[in-house]
Amino acid sequence: MIDPVTLAVIQAGLQQVCDEMDLSFSRAAFSPVIAEADDRSDGIYSAEDGSLIAQGSKGLPVFVGVMQFSTRSILQRIKSGVTPAPEQGDIYMVNDPYLGGTHLMDVRFAMPVWRDGRIFCWLSNTGHWPDTGGMVPGGFSASAISAEQEGLRIPPVKLFKKGVLDTEIWQIICSNIRVSDQRIGDVQAQASALMVGADRLAVLLDRYGDATVSAAIEEMRTRAAQQMRAMIDLIPDGDYSATAIVDSDGVVDAPLNITVTVSKSGQGLLFDFSKSSPPCMGPMNSVRATTLSSVYLAMRHIFPDVPISAGAFEPLQVVGLEGTFLDAQYPRPVSGCAAEVSQRIAEAVFAALVQAIPDRVxxxxxxxxxxxxxxxxxxxxxxxxxxxxxxxxxxxxxxxxxxxxxxxxxxxxxxxxxxxxxxxxxxxxxxxxxxxxxxxxxxxxxxxxxxxxxxxxxxxxxxxxxxxxxxxxxxxxxxxxxxxxxxxxxxxxxxxxxxxxxxxxxxxxxxxxxxxxxxxxxxxxxxxxxxxxxxxxxxxxxxxxxxxxxxxxxxxxxxx
Structure with a gap:
């Protein structure tokens, strides 16, 4: 059993690692959308299943869940042999929305942290690139009807091998995006942020020991779940329903409904989206990872005192996504999912729960x-x-x-x-x-x-x-x-x-x-x-x- 003081210090230390990654990323990035608008996020993830350990306080909340699913996808592909296993200094790159992502412009990097020949955890970050190809500059096609029209889709690949940029992969990327000569600044900033995180994390691990930090991480997850359940106890038992309306999908000029019923029973919440609109033709479909993350961020807005950890999501169950536009499958276009549909999902959750706890929503x-x-x-x-x-x-x-x-x-x-x-x-x-x-x-x-x-x-x-x-x-x-x-x-x-x-x-x-x-x-x-x-x-x-x-x-x- 780890003592409370040590637990608090380690928890703050892990948070500081993520905050420094965020700061390094923004300061070094070339694009105003990252350097000035801070459209990015950094976090620490489990080596076993990719679960969220800590995320920077200045990172985008929608990436709270998404990078967890993205890291998990990389681990699964490595285990199955589809993606090559990591070596010291490797950094993976991926922007595939259907592998735990958002839209193509949100490019994710992931790097294992090695300790004594084994992977202790993964560091990951996401940065919004101004362009990844596709029909229109910037990637936000309003009338795309397939993923290929939205830009270059990249599965998990090693962009850096043993610390060295793979120039062949980079040339393929540059040949498929606009203003490619300006992207190297963002790439180096994104990779450097992970390296800063690895250095800061090593200091923390050397000070307290790998075993103590691992015990603290497990305790953080357990306590986050307990705290979320305690907050859920404030909600009266019952069913609460609401609908948020998306203007259109950009192709068919008709509204899309996000309908949710939030059911409270005991110390858990069930979010049922089964009455939402079916998959749409245009780019307002949402991939599952973004939909789940949108529910998580809505609950973070309502209960901000619950620490950011995978444990905070354990009492939240999301169902009824199959057959709706909130569970996009390839090749459905998804450029609007993270920036637009995610917010309307959160809006539907707010509208449902304000009926139950109006003092908090x-x-x-x-x-x-x-x-x-x-x-x-x-x-x-x-x-x-x-x-x-x-x-x-x-x-x-x-x-x-x-x-x-x-x-x-x-x-x-x-x-x-x-x-x-x-x-x-x-x-x-x-x-x-x-x-x-x-x-x-x-x-x-x-x-x-x-x-x-x-x-x-x-x-x-x-x-x-x-x-x-x-x-x-x-x-x-x-x-x-x-x-x-x-x-x-x-x-x-x-x-x-x-x-x-x-x-x-x-x-x-x-x-x-x-x-x-x-x-x-x-x-x-x-x-x-x-x-x-x-x-x-x-x-x-x-x-x-x-x-x-x-x-x-x-x-x-x-x-x-």
């Missing part, structure tokens, strides 16, 4: 990452480029306070890259960058506000693509609160304004210098009956310009 947040890809050639620099813009939105109101405005997405801590960095690296000018006024849903606690930005292309031709959501319906209000405002996309080309037929999804739109793109992201849902909001707070919102007097009068008209 908010109204729905914006529910979209606002994926905007722009690719072209800059005549001033003489180089091709792929720009990837993500954006925040409003958080839902909750029992204690109004929702946060322009917060990061539900699935992570990724933030929009600074405007100054984007204008420096790409031939664009931000004409507008402000709150999406009036977008927060009315309630006793109103929703936060989305983002309103407008980008002008300055030089050369470019092609724009969008994979977003909540253009058809706004984020759900809770307990009588109103829904937040919808996402809006407008492309201004000379004297015309183009609104995508699918509202939040379009691809390959030709832009000329002077053309502009305006995006207004959703506001969060309101929480509680609007009639209970303090009139002084409504007046303050009007004074600050969050709502016009007319908007406020309409939304809180029962206050009159």
């Amino acid at each position: 908010p109204a729905a947040p914006a529910g979209t990452s606002g994926n905007f890809g722009l690719g072209g050639f800059d005549p001033a620099s003489g180089q091709s480029y792929v720009m990837y813009q993500i954006s925040g939105g409003g958080y839902g109101g909750n029992a204690d306070h109004d929702g946060l405005s322009n917060g990061c997405s539900t699935i992570g801590i990724s933030k929009a890259p600074p405007v100054e960095i984007m204008e420096q690296k790409f031939p664009v000018l931000y004409r507008r960058y402000a709150l999406h006024e009036g977008s927060g849903g009315a309630g006793q606690q109103r929703g936060g506000f989305g983002l309103d930005y407008e980008i002008e292309l300055l030089r050369g031709e470019a092609r724009a693509s969008f994979v977003m959501d909540h253009g058809r319906t706004g984020p759900l209000g809770a307990l009588g609160g109103q829904d937040g405002a919808v996402n809006r996309v407008e492309v201004m080309q000379r004297d015309t304004v183009f609104v995508p037929p699918h509202l939040s999804k379009a691809q390959d739109i030709l832009l000329q210098p002077g053309d502009r793109v305006r995006v207004r992201t959703p506001g969060g849902g309101g929480f509680g009956d609007p009639a209970w909001r303090d009139p002084a707070r409504i007046a303050e919102d009007i004074r600050l310009g969050y709502y016009t007097a007319e908007q406020a009068g309409e939304r809180w008209k029962r206050q009159d």
Whole structure:
């Protein structure tokens, strides 16, 4: 039995290892989406089954479960002989969504940590690459109907063999992606982060001994399961159902339903998605690993004090995925699964459990990452480029306070890259960058506000693509609160304004210098009956310009 003080120190030490990997990755990366937006994550995983041991506190929550499944897939393929066994200094690379992944742009590296000739654990990280080939720059094809159209799909391969980059594999990758000459900076940063983690972990192991650290890891897993069960005890027994609506799949202009029934009995939760929509033609299918991880991250939002460990997931059972668009099988396209569908899965879980524990669950947040890809050639620099813009939105109101405005997405801590960095690296000018006024849903606690930005292309031709959501319906209000405002996309080309037929999804739109793109992201849902909001707070919102007097009068008209 390990003593509590040693356990706490080792747990903090493992967390610090992951945090240093995160920091090293972002500081060394070339792409703004990693270096500035922090669209990445690092973690430590079991050598036996790939189970999560620890993850960086600044990593994307959606990768909590995904890298666990990805590492497990690598181990299974090694055991079966499909993938070569590891040697000292090897680093595997994989982005196959169907092998415990998300979408093709999320590229995962995995490296074993050796101790006395055996593998003690695995280190793994994920970084969002700006491009992995496919139909459109950036990989977010809104109308792909097969995985091959979305980009280069890579099974687990040794990109680094005994510490040396395999130039043949790298040349194959470079021959299939855009702006390939810029990717080596991200690759070296991703590999270096794992090496930093191995060095820091070795210090911890040398200090406490492999056996003591292994005992601590086992105890951490046991206690995480106990703590999650204790939190589940707060939920009254019963069944709680809700539905979140995805605008469309990008190909068929019809909504997709994510319907979940959460059943509480004893110290476990059962999540049944069997009434959700069937597999779709377009890229809004979700692979199983992403679906499971989305449930896990939703519970992390609700019970944030439970430590991150595989044990925290043990009391959570997910069923009913077969035959739905939440269990994508090859070759179903999946580019929207991690950035969009995952958030709507979490939204459905929130909407179900707010009925049971309203003091712990908010109204729905914006529910979209606002994926905007722009690719072209800059005549001033003489180089091709792929720009990837993500954006925040409003958080839902909750029992204690109004929702946060322009917060990061539900699935992570990724933030929009600074405007100054984007204008420096790409031939664009931000004409507008402000709150999406009036977008927060009315309630006793109103929703936060989305983002309103407008980008002008300055030089050369470019092609724009969008994979977003909540253009058809706004984020759900809770307990009588109103829904937040919808996402809006407008492309201004000379004297015309183009609104995508699918509202939040379009691809390959030709832009000329002077053309502009305006995006207004959703506001969060309101929480509680609007009639209970303090009139002084409504007046303050009007004074600050969050709502016009007319908007406020309409939304809180029962206050009159």
